[in-house]
Amino acid sequence: MGTVKNLLQKKGTIVHSVSPDSSVYDALEVLESKNLGALVVVEDQTLIGIFTERDYARKVVLKGRSSKDTLVRDIMTDRPIYVTPDNTIDDCMQIMTDKFIRHLPVLDNSKLVGVISIGDVVKYVIEEKNFIIENLEHYIVS
Incomplete structure (x- = not known):
């Protein structure tokens, strides 16, 4: 793996990414324009949270708040779970399954170097399995 x-x-x-002092509305515009489900929240080049569609649905819509009057910092998930480049894909799948999350920031020596989604993980696993199958088929035919 x-x-x-x-x-x-x-x-x-x-x-x-988005600033914690951005409005939720502005963050939603970024999500929509980039076709994303989450944005990392960064302050002074440091990861401080994650803002997801789920945060919006549960903490704005269901609470009757206004997305233009609510700041990202007020509804973001602070201290998000993250992984490092050395974590395995199996580690990520286990974390996402156990914690019911769909996005993982990637930190390398406290520096934000990426974000992976459950879709990225599934795509990677499928491509890896297809590669193995192709090699086995080639081996059998040879």
């Missing part, structure tokens, strides 16, 4: 580093090499390391 591969590592987060392997996954990021294929996916890329572009990280979309």
